[in-house]
Amino acid sequence: MTAYVFDLGDPATNADPFPAFARLRATDPVHWSPAMKAWIVTRYADVRQVALNNREISADRLTPFFRANPEYKSGAIDSLVRYLNHWMVFRDPPDHTRLRRLFTKAFTPTAVANLAPNVESIVAELIDGMEAKARRGEPVDFIADFAYPLPASVIMDLLGVPRTDLARVKVWSDEIALFIGTAQVAGNKYLRAEQGAKAMAAYFRALVEARTAAPAADMISQLVLARDDRDALSTDEIIGTCILLLFAGHETTTNLIGNGFLYSMKHRDQWERLAADPSLAGRAVEEWLRYDGPSGALARIAAADLELGGRTIRAGQRVFAFANAANRDPEAFADAERFDIGRETNPHLTFGHGIHFCLGAPLARLEGIIAARRLTERLPSIRLAGGPPEWHDSLILRGVKALPVKIA
Numbered sequence: 001m002t003a004y005v006f007d008l009g010d011p012a013t014n015a016d017p018f019p020a021f022a023r024l025r026a027t028d029p030v031h032w033s034p035a036m037k038a039w040i041v042t043r044y045a046d047v048r049q050v051a052l053n054n055r056e057i058s059a060d061r062l063t064p065f066f067r068a069n070p071e072y073k074s075g076a077i078d079s080l081v082r083y084l085n086h087w088m089v090f091r092d093p094p095d096h097t098r099l100r101r102l103f104t105k106a107f108t109p110t111a112v113a114n115l116a117p118n119v120e121s122i123v124a125e126l127i128d129g130m131e132a133k134a135r136r137g138e139p140v141d142f143i144a145d146f147a148y149p150l151p152a153s154v155i156m157d158l159l160g161v162p163r164t165d166l167a168r169v170k171v172w173s174d175e176i177a178l179f180i181g182t183a184q185v186a187g188n189k190y191l192r193a194e195q196g197a198k199a200m201a202a203y204f205r206a207l208v209e210a211r212t213a214a215p216a217a218d219m220i221s222q223l224v225l226a227r228d229d230r231d232a233l234s235t236d237e238i239i240g241t242c243i244l245l246l247f248a249g250h251e252t253t254t255n256l257i258g259n260g261f262l263y264s265m266k267h268r269d270q271w272e273r274l275a276a277d278p279s280l281a282g283r284a285v286e287e288w289l290r291y292d293g294p295s296g297a298l299a300r301i302a303a304a305d306l307e308l309g310g311r312t313i314r315a316g317q318r319v320f321a322f323a324n325a326a327n328r329d330p331e332a333f334a335d336a337e338r339f340d341i342g343r344e345t346n347p348h349l350t351f352g353h354g355i356h357f358c359l360g361a362p363l364a365r366l367e368g369i370i371a372a373r374r375l376t377e378r379l380p381s382i383r384l385a386g387g388p389p390e391w392h393d394s395l396i397l398r399g400v401k402a403l404p405v406k407i408a
Contacts, residue, residue: 039317045332051321061300077190082240086241119370127146151364155249252397256288283346294399386402
């Protein structure tokens with residue numbers, strides 16, 4: 001009997017990985033996949049342990065990859081290496097501690113709360129746009145017309161980047177996503193990601209230089225000024241952080257809103273429940289995050305030999321701890337396969353856990369809650385118009401490419 005091998009490169013598994021996740025949780029929770037050349041971790045307790053283990057499991061999966069990559073050795077992906085190595089999500093302490101300490105000075109809870117009026121304004125504008133397209137008889141795509149431009153506009157406003165550059169930013173971001181998301185089948189993905197990183201770095205370098213000369217009321221200026229009694233951010237660190245903010249600040253939230261909307265349409269009773277009781281918006285967003293969240297897996301590399309789930313993971317081996325599998329573990333969630341926007345206890349792992357807990361979680365939640373309330377309020381009869389959606393080819397970024405909708 002041939003042993004089962006988990007492979008997200010299989011389009012059917014990528015479209016619906018949850019039966020495979022259930023199988024692995026029950027029979028092989030720490031699974032070696034030769035197809036993916038990595039360990040696949042699926043149980044809640046084990047995924048949480050991976051997130052918390054900063055001694056034997058490293059977040060710096062880039063350094064060993066770059067060292068073994070022929071494009072790196074030839075100097076073909078220098079910008080990708082130069083700027084992504086400054087992303088705190090890929091750093092271990094003490095570098096991670098230092099970057100996060102300086103970064104949080106520019107991303108306080110008060111600053112996030114103050115964004116609510118702007119989020120409301122953007123949401124209203126985008127819903128107006130969808131309604132106008134529907135009146136003209138034009139096709140409406142929930143992803144392109146709402147789920148993407150909402151968080152992208154919010155983070156661009158926060159950084160001080162003109163919204164008129166949204167189209168350019170999307171091209172660069174899509175190219176970087178091929179690498180960050182660990183695309184399985186995209187051709188020439190490293191060189192394409194290099195092009196996106198190089199272009200975005202040049203774009204932000206000009207903005208950083210401008211804000212250094214004349215600070216404004218935006219986050220780039222705050223990053224330029226961010227320092228404590230020991231250190232400040234270097235120019236490359238600021239540029240790398242800006243790329244991280246712009247990329248992570250919209251890619252994941254686009255998928256949060258898109259996936260949440262998709263399952264709300266599939267479970268129409270839950271959409272109608274939210275429309276009837278907008279106070280459930282906060283819980284609804286938590287369920288959107290849990291049920292099929294925007295961050296499919298935590299990507300790590302073993303820094304030393306370790307035991308996990310009865311298996312021996314060797315130093316240097318890759319580990320994908322799938323939050324979306326953990327979030328449907330019946331050992332952690334009652335009726336875990338049920339989509340329930342009123343779920344009271346919801347300790348999902350979508351934002352990670354421990355020192356790498358997502359710093360942008362409050363902003364993502366704010367955008368999701370406002371979107372949920374206003375969409376159900378203004379477009380209660382909205383419905384899906386197409387067939388089964390096509391999911392992005394990614395191990396890390398979980399989302400659909402398009403969602404055609406009908407607006408009554």
